[in-house]
Amino acid sequence: MLNITIEKLSKFTNGTMNQKALEIKDTHVKGVSIDTRTIEENNLFIPFVGENVDGHKFIADALESGASIALSEQERDDVPVILVDNTERALGLLAKNYLKTFNPKVIAVTGSNGKTTTKDMIECVLQDKYKVEKTQGNLNNELGMPLTILATDIETEILILEMGMDSIGDIHYLSDIANPDIAVITSVGESHLEKLGSREKIAEVKYEIVDFLKDDGLFIYSKDYEMLENIVDKDTPYTIKTVGENEKNGVHIKNILERLEGTEFTLDTANFKIPQLGRHNALNASYAIMIAREFGISDEASEAALLKLKVTGMRMEQKELKNGAILINDAYNASPSSMKNAIDTVRDLQYQNKVLVLGDILELGAYSDVLHYDIATHINQDNNFSHIFTFGEAAKNISDNIKKANSEHFTDIDTLIERVNEVIENRTVVLLKASRGMKLERVEEGIK
Numbered sequence: 001m002l003n004i005t006i007e008k009l010s011k012f013t014n015g016t017m018n019q020k021a022l023e024i025k026d027t028h029v030k031g032v033s034i035d036t037r038t039i040e041e042n043n044l045f046i047p048f049v050g051e052n053v054d055g056h057k058f059i060a061d062a063l064e065s066g067a068s069i070a071l072s073e074q075e076r077d078d079v080p081v082i083l084v085d086n087t088e089r090a091l092g093l094l095a096k097n098y099l100k101t102f103n104p105k106v107i108a109v110t111g112s113n114g115k116t117t118t119k120d121m122i123e124c125v126l127q128d129k130y131k132v133e134k135t136q137g138n139l140n141n142e143l144g145m146p147l148t149i150l151a152t153d154i155e156t157e158i159l160i161l162e163m164g165m166d167s168i169g170d171i172h173y174l175s176d177i178a179n180p181d182i183a184v185i186t187s188v189g190e191s192h193l194e195k196l197g198s199r200e201k202i203a204e205v206k207y208e209i210v211d212f213l214k215d216d217g218l219f220i221y222s223k224d225y226e227m228l229e230n231i232v233d234k235d236t237p238y239t240i241k242t243v244g245e246n247e248k249n250g251v252h253i254k255n256i257l258e259r260l261e262g263t264e265f266t267l268d269t270a271n272f273k274i275p276q277l278g279r280h281n282a283l284n285a286s287y288a289i290m291i292a293r294e295f296g297i298s299d300e301a302s303e304a305a306l307l308k309l310k311v312t313g314m315r316m317e318q319k320e321l322k323n324g325a326i327l328i329n330d331a332y333n334a335s336p337s338s339m340k341n342a343i344d345t346v347r348d349l350q351y352q353n354k355v356l357v358l359g360d361i362l363e364l365g366a367y368s369d370v371l372h373y374d375i376a377t378h379i380n381q382d383n384n385f386s387h388i389f390t391f392g393e394a395a396k397n398i399s400d401n402i403k404k405a406n407s408e409h410f411t412d413i414d415t416l417i418e419r420v421n422e423v424i425e426n427r428t429v430v431l432l433k434a435s436r437g438m439k440l441e442r443v444e445e446g447i448k
Contacts, residue, residue, distance in 0.1 A: 002150045012097040013090040015082035039065040095146030096177045102154040110163040111186030113338040114284045121288035124309045125302040130157045140164035171208035182218045183209045188225040189337040194365030203227040243286045270299045277316045280341045325428040331440040336371045352427040353386040359434025360392035376401035417446035
């Protein structure tokens with residue numbers, strides 16, 4: 001956790017201490033808060049200017065609650081502050097400089113799908129041998145990632161940072177702060193298609209993760225994603241390794257076998273078993289295994305660790321219902337590619353009744369109709385499902401284009417829940433899949 005003097009804090013943020021700050025420049029600041037409700041003794045308070053609230057109004061309250069100092073974009077002489085041009089950028093600069101003080105190995109992870117699961121898997125294979133910390137929850141943006149760094153224990157040997165994005169330049173900015181030793185791009189899908197316009201542009205933005213990769217670092221990606229492969233610079237000072245089902249990858253994934261109890265696969269000649277469903281998780285696990293190898297951890301140790309892994313909730317999360325049916329909750333988020341992956345997983349399971357509950361995939365903009373239609377086309381390739389229930393405005397385009405008479409569309413969540421309860425019986429597997437904004441986990445909560 002951040003523990004430096006106010007004087008050093010001023011240097012780390014390129015700020016200027018006012019007179020009251022100069023008077024206490026040797027005082028140690030411990031930890032950071034951006035919310036007066038979470039202030040702890042001797043914290044640094046960082047106010048942000050939002051659309052509706054200006055955090056500068058709460059500086060005095062933060063200091064009264066125990067904070068030692070605050071950053072500020074506004075000059076003032078009544079309380080100790082460090083004047084900076086932009087508090088958000090100062091937070092990033094502080095995190096960047098603080099990271100250099102204890103210098104852990106930094107593993108940066110981004111991707112359209114799978115970054116959180118991959119992050120969890122990397123931690124899992126490394127934590128028995130090293131002191132590891134990682135991004136908690138979804139604190140992966142321009143505020144969350146610096147706060148993660150500033151909360152990291154200085155004894156940490158390996159720090160795993162998840163990097164999310166909302167627009168062009170976000171990953172570039174986060175890579176600058178992290179200056180990673182290892183960078184991983186898990187996948188290139190359709191997330192942010194509305195803003196970026198094409199998967200090729202999405203690949204370019206994800207590829208920003210290597211912009212500040214150390215010269216002696218390692219970049220891992222999969223040649224399974226052609227649009228990424230087409231833009232990767234092969235002439236770099238850092239090492240590049242590839243993994244995937246495409247035989248052109250340096251490390252080849254094959255013999256993938258999906259069962260309800262998990263996924264089995266071969267990585268070159270080594271066999272692995274993981275408790276997570278889905279062939280996409282074979283790739284996620286392979287990224288972790290390759291990183292473990294870099295840190296001298298055997299494949300046997302990696303598999304033993306992965307067998308005990310529980311990933312962050314609502315990601316192919318299984319639950320056995322009272323009547324023996326199985327619910328697979330993959331409703332944390334969705335893109336067209338991740339929805340297809342989840343559908344394929346259920347399609348291949350040896351269950352008598354297979355029920356899909358699919359909600360809207362959001363943030364597709366003008367591409368929404370065609371991409372939801374594409375989900376229907378994917379289902380029609382082998383529609384061995386007993387029921388397909390869709391929910392939401394965009395998902396109606398899935399239901400309307402299913403060629404078999406096993407599809408029903410719902411606009412009311414309670415009616416959907418009632419219908420799901422009617423069809424669940426023993427030897428039934430139910431998949432919940434939609435974007436986070438659809439809150440499809442309500443179906444799980446309503447199952448009797």
